[in-house]
Structures are given as structure tokens and as C-alpha cells.
Amino acid sequence: MDHQERTGSASIPELQATEGSNSDRPEKPAHAIQLVHTDESGQLQLNESAVQTCFLDGEISDYPVCLICVIGEKRRGKSFLMNYILRALSCQEQGLPLSLGADDAPLSGFEWRAGIHCTTKGIWIWNKPFILERNGEKMAVFVLDTEGSLDIQSSRDICLKLSALSMILSSYMIFNVNSNLKTTEMDYLELYLDVAENVGKSLDLPALQHLNILIRDWQDFVNCGKEDARAYVFHETEKLQNTLSYNLVSKTLRGPLADCSLLPDPGRGLQVDSQGKLSEMEEDFKNLLTNYIFTLVDDVWLHRKTNRQGENLTCPQLARILKRVMNILQSARYNFNSPLQMFFTFENHKNMEKLKMQFQKDVWKMSQETDSLIIDQNVTPSQMASRINQRATGFLLEFEQSLQGDDTQEKERLVNELKSYASEHQQEFSKDYSQKFYEFQNQKSTENFKEEFQTQITIKECKKVSLIKKDTHPFIIQNELSNIAKKLLADYKESLEGIDDQQKQRLLNELKPDFLQKKEMFCEKYNKIFFAWKSIDTTKRKFKNFLDNMEEELSPIWKNLMKSPSLIQSKINDTVNDYLVDFLRSLEGIEAQEQRFIKDELERCLIPLGKEFCDKYSSDYNSLLKLIAKIASGSLVVVAKAVKLIIKNKTAVAQAVAGAPVLPLTIGVAVIVGAIVVLRKNYANKRTQ
Numbered sequence: 001m002d003h004q005e006r007t008g009s010a011s012i013p014e015l016q017a018t019e020g021s022n023s024d025r026p027e028k029p030a031h032a033i034q035l036v037h038t039d040e041s042g043q044l045q046l047n048e049s050a051v052q053t054c055f056l057d058g059e060i061s062d063y064p065v066c067l068i069c070v071i072g073e074k075r076r077g078k079s080f081l082m083n084y085i086l087r088a089l090s091c092q093e094q095g096l097p098l099s100l101g102a103d104d105a106p107l108s109g110f111e112w113r114a115g116i117h118c119t120t121k122g123i124w125i126w127n128k129p130f131i132l133e134r135n136g137e138k139m140a141v142f143v144l145d146t147e148g149s150l151d152i153q154s155s156r157d158i159c160l161k162l163s164a165l166s167m168i169l170s171s172y173m174i175f176n177v178n179s180n181l182k183t184t185e186m187d188y189l190e191l192y193l194d195v196a197e198n199v200g201k202s203l204d205l206p207a208l209q210h211l212n213i214l215i216r217d218w219q220d221f222v223n224c225g226k227e228d229a230r231a232y233v234f235h236e237t238e239k240l241q242n243t244l245s246y247n248l249v250s251k252t253l254r255g256p257l258a259d260c261s262l263l264p265d266p267g268r269g270l271q272v273d274s275q276g277k278l279s280e281m282e283e284d285f286k287n288l289l290t291n292y293i294f295t296l297v298d299d300v301w302l303h304r305k306t307n308r309q310g311e312n313l314t315c316p317q318l319a320r321i322l323k324r325v326m327n328i329l330q331s332a333r334y335n336f337n338s339p340l341q342m343f344f345t346f347e348n349h350k351n352m353e354k355l356k357m358q359f360q361k362d363v364w365k366m367s368q369e370t371d372s373l374i375i376d377q378n379v380t381p382s383q384m385a386s387r388i389n390q391r392a393t394g395f396l397l398e399f400e401q402s403l404q405g406d407d408t409q410e411k412e413r414l415v416n417e418l419k420s421y422a423s424e425h426q427q428e429f430s431k432d433y434s435q436k437f438y439e440f441q442n443q444k445s446t447e448n449f450k451e452e453f454q455t456q457i458t459i460k461e462c463k464k465v466s467l468i469k470k471d472t473h474p475f476i477i478q479n480e481l482s483n484i485a486k487k488l489l490a491d492y493k494e495s496l497e498g499i500d501d502q503q504k505q506r507l508l509n510e511l512k513p514d515f516l517q518k519k520e521m522f523c524e525k526y527n528k529i530f531f532a533w534k535s536i537d538t539t540k541r542k543f544k545n546f547l548d549n550m551e552e553e554l555s556p557i558w559k560n561l562m563k564s565p566s567l568i569q570s571k572i573n574d575t576v577n578d579y580l581v582d583f584l585r586s587l588e589g590i591e592a593q594e595q596r597f598i599k600d601e602l603e604r605c606l607i608p609l610g611k612e613f614c615d616k617y618s619s620d621y622n623s624l625l626k627l628i629a630k631i632a633s634g635s636l637v638v639v640a641k642a643v644k645l646i647i648k649n650k651t652a653v654a655q656a657v658a659g660a661p662v663l664p665l666t667i668g669v670a671v672i673v674g675a676i677v678v679l680r681k682n683y684a685n686k687r688t689q
Contacts, residue, residue, distance in 0.1 A: 030126060033047065033050045033053070033054075033124065033127045034047055034050065034123070034124050035047055035051070035054070035123045035144070036162075036326075042155070044161055044162070044165075044326070046322070050127070051319050051322065051323065054125055054127055054129065055316065055319035057315070060131065060140045060315050061314060061316055062314060064139050064140070064304040064314070065129070065140045065315055066300045066301075066303050066305065067142045067144060067169050068082075068085060068143050068144065068170070068174065068296070069166055069169055069170035069173050070082055070176055071174070071175055072175060072176030072177060073178065073185075074147055076176050076178050077216055078146075078176045079109075079110040079111060080107065080270075081174075082110050082143055083108065083276065085293055086126060088293045088294060088296075088297045089130040090130065092297055093130045093131055098297060100289070100293065101278065106275035107276025107277065109126070110124060110145050122147065122162075123146050123162070123169065124144065124147075125143070125145075125169075132301075139301065139304065144170070146166050156337060157336050160195055160336045161329050164195050164196075164199045164329075165322075165325065166192070167195065168205065170209070171303045172210045172212070172296070172300070173208070174214050176216060177214065177215050177216065178216050179215065179217050179218070179219070186249055189248075190247075190248050193207065193249065194248060197248070198339050198340065199325075199343065201343070202343065202349075203321060203324075203325070206308055209305070210302075210303050211252065211257060211258040212259055212260070212296075213229075213233065213260040213261070214261050214263065215229070215262045217265045218263060218264045219264070220262075221282075221285075226259075228262060229259070229261055229262045230259075232260060232262070233260045234254070237249070237253050263285065263288055263289060264284060266281045266286075305318065325346075328346060328349045331417075344405035347404055348402075348404060348405065349414075352399060355395050356421055358395070359391070359421075362391055363388065363429050366429065367432070367433075370433060374436060374440050380437065381430065381433055381437050384437075385426070392423070392426055395422060396415065396419055399418050434498060441497060445492065446510075449492045449495075449511065450514055453484065456481070457481070457519070457522050460477060460526070461522065467526075468529065469533075472530075474526055474530055477522075481519045485516075489515065492508065493508050525590075525594075528589055528590050529594060532598050533598065535583065535586060536602050536605060539583055539602060540602075540605045540609075543606050546575060547609060554568075565618035565622075569614045576603075579602070580599060580603065583602055
């Protein structure tokens, strides 16, 4: 038979029916599975799949739990008893009247055999809890069968371990005893209570929640009631008052957490080739058995598994405790000789787990402060490694001082385990811290080099007008910025720390586009402005040509005497505005601020030229008017000579002849002659008078 699962249990009709009571659970017959077994080397092993199946079902994760566990010597009818408990629990789960089944129904469930062969090894558990409901509250009830815990002489170590596990896996413990409490049972019960008390302290569990001493094959069919059982226990413990060997037994059996039940011999019908049927039992035994089991099942609500504070434990919590205990039992490299030695082991492990959690909490706290340590305090990886190492050393020293017991080798093993744990977390934290530190440093270096290149761009930006005026071609600027970028990239790669060449190259490749983008943006802008500035000279030359043409058109001035300086000024202003408008159209793609700047520069070039031209024209125009007035007041000989010179475009000589100041010839001859005739006629009239 496979040690993980028993066969034949599916043949119980009553138990098969329980599977249909909850439609959410799969319709697979319930059966007993081995939760804990002994391997070939004699070490206890936990069946993880059984833990998952029994305790980690999401449906029952929040339910309180009751665990009915039976211990006792082998071949004393433990499995027989438990199978009838299963039948009663099945009825209660289905909401049916309590029953032990039909009289002729063969007994099945936990495997059992009447006779000398032991079929149970380790701890077995019914794989489906019974879900009971009362007043709207639900509870999960488990039934467990233990074998081997009473083999004190043959394997004290296994006995101690199974006792500890039985304490964890029970809230209602049935101690199945044959005939009477003998020395063997007393020895084991004292040992069990000692283990339960010590282990309970370490696991924050009560040492005992309820203990039922069940005396089987009781010799008196008539006196099997509760009073008879109490009298028997009182009588047995009275004999123990004067000895220290069974102090815990005496104290417990007289206390409120223990009681006693008596069951007589079931009769010969169950001893030879029996199928465990009710019909095979003596009637008195069947009645007492029925009363015992019905009372037990009715009282399960009083025996929920709790911690020492009285708080209900759930199945997942129980599973965690069980796994933790099994890990401790399996890690111990020696056999336990006493409950005290087991207690020291549990306490040492508890202290180690406590320090592990504290160290992990400190590491987590430091990890939360990483940004501050790096950014604000600039703590280097080597400095941080030193800090965390000091903390780990402190925890190790504290643990060494807390160790209990006298097993030097086990103490050394535990210290090494904690040291290994601390070292692993140190390395993990230091690696993570170093990575974050160098990430920050390299990121800061990245930003610094970005800023440095931007500074070089800004310098060029500030000097661009000067560079343009020096006729620095865009190709030259582009080459200069390319060289600057190349030098900065080389320095940047050299500045990177804490990463390999591949990572350096990756960061370098990420920075290059930033440099290229900045360079291209500036060069594109510089190129546009450069050629825009070049177009200023072109526009300036065009304007000069315009003025030259205008000057040629207005010469000699006497031909255009009717074109006043204000008219010429207006024409030049209009022309300047036309040039500025056309020039602005050519600046498309240049920022508005730059456009205004370049336009202003063009204005500064054109307006003085226009003003100079207008000033000269105005001066010539006014001088000519004065000359005309002068000529008009002179002799006919002088007038004739001046006119002749003016017509010959010798204005300067005419001015000299007439005694007028020097004036360019810019006024039309016809106007001059007309003016002279009028003036001369006025002069002649005056002489006649």
C-alpha cells in the first residue's frame, strides 16, 4: 500500500453522501491521506500535497477549525473509533439526526483491522473537513489518527516529535488506553504534556485545549458512567500525589481541561474476521459507544483551535505553524532526548526567526532611505556595505548570546545559518544599493554633460552676431560643435562608473542623439540667420542703387524744381518700407525675435542712407531757392551770366557770380527763368516810378 493514501475508504455510503452536501466541492469520495510519515532514514516528512488539500482550500480559509486527534498504543482500536466519529460528523454536516449508521453496514474509512498487525504509521488525516454550521456560523472539523507516538523506548526522538505535532494538530485530544492507566501510558502522558507545554510556549499555542482519557475494554459493563470515570481518575492520580515523576499528569487529570470516558469490551464479535458492524457489538458497548461519540460531536463547537490569547486559528494559520515546526524538526541534526532539549531547539529557532525578521526589517528600512542616502548624503557603496555589515554583526552577536542548551555543534550550526542568511541579504542589498548609486551618479553625469554641451551651444548663440559679422560660415560652426561633442562624449564615457563596457556604450548611444539634436537645431538656426544677414548687404546695395538712380533722375536740379524735399522724403520712406516688407518675407522659418532683430539691423542700414540723401537734396533745393532770389535782385548782366551758367549746369560758378553761397544745381531752368522774369519786371517798375 502506498504510504501517502489509503485505499478502500470510498466504500462508506454514509461518507460518500457528504460529498454532495456542498456543491462547490468536487464530487470525489473522501478518504484518509497521510499527512506525516517516516522516511527510509527514520526522519519525519511532511506531505505538502496533503497540507494543500486539507488546510489551504479557499472555501474554508476563514473558518475556525476543530481537530479531533486520537493517540495511543498500536492495535488498540483507534481507527475503529475514528470511523464511527466520521459517520456521526457526516450526519451533522448534512443536518441529519446523529447516527452511527446501519447495524449491518461494514465499517470503513480509516483503514483498520482487528488483530495484531499495525496498519497506521505516522499521522493520517481525513482529507475533507466536515463543514458544520450553527447559528449562521461555520466551522471546519478535521479527524486525525496518530500511530507511533507511544514508542518511547524504541524511538524517543520520534515519540517527542510526534507528540509535538499531535499537540499542534489537535484541539480535542483522545488518549486511547487499554484496560487502565499503566506505567507506560503514564510515562508517555507525562512526556506528552511536557512537550506540549514547552512547544506551546515557543509557538504561542496553549499546551492543551482538551484531553479525553478513553479507557477501552473496561472490565465493568455496569459502572461505565461519567462518575465512574471521574472516580477512577481521582483514584489513579491520588496514588501520584507523593511522587514527582508524574507531576504534570496528576495536575492535568485533576484540572478542567481533562476528562475520562470508559468503554467496556465490545464482545467477541469484533475480534475475529470482523467488519466492524454495529450488529457485531454487544448491546451495552454499542449504547455506550453511541453516547460517547454523540457527546463528542455535540461538543466540537466548544473545542475550536486557538492561540494562547484565545483567538481562533484558521486553516492557513495552522498550515504555516505546521510547516514551520516540520522545518525545525528536519533541520535538527540530532535526535531529541528530552522535551527540554526540544524546547531549547524551538526557542533558538524562534529567536533566529525573530532576528531574521528584524534584520530584514532594518534592510527594508535602509532600502526605503536609499534615495536620501545617495542624493543627500552621498553615501558610497563601500560605506553602505560597512554600515550593513555592522548591523549584521550586531544581530549575530545578539543571537549567539541568546542561544539555549548545551549542544555546541547545534549552536554553531544555527549561528552559521543566521550568518548565511544575513550575508545573502547583505549581498542582495549591497548589489541593489550599488546599482542605484551608480545609476544616480551616471544619470547626474549624463545631465552634467548635457548641460555642458548646451553651454557650448549657448556661447555660440551669444556670439552668433559677432561670428556672422566676421563672416564665419555655418560649415565652420558645425565642425567646431562636432569636435566639442566628440570630446565631451569621450569624457562622458570615461566618467561612467559601476557598469560594464556594454552598459557604458548603451548610455553613450543614448546621449549621442541629444548632442546631435542640439547641434543640428543650432546649426539650422545659425545657417538661416547667417544667410539672412548676408541678404542685408544685398538689400543695402539695392537701396544704394535706387538712391543713385534717383540722384541721376533729379540732376540737374532745375529740371525738378517742383519736387519738394518732403515729396522726396516720402518716396524714400515708402521705398524703405517696401524693402523691409520684402526682407521680412525672406526670413520665413526664423524665430520672430530674430526676425525683428535682423529687420532692425536692416533699418539701421537703410534709414541713414535715405536720410543722408534727403538731407543733401533738401540742402540743394533750399540753396537754389536762395540763389534765385539773389539773382532776381541783381543787374541784368549778372542775371544773364548766372542763368547761362546754371543752364550749363555750372551752378557753383553762377552762385559765385551772383554772390550767393555754393549750391548744387537741382532746380529746373524754366522755374528759374520764370522767377527771374517776374523779379526783373518788378525791379523795372520800381525804377520807372
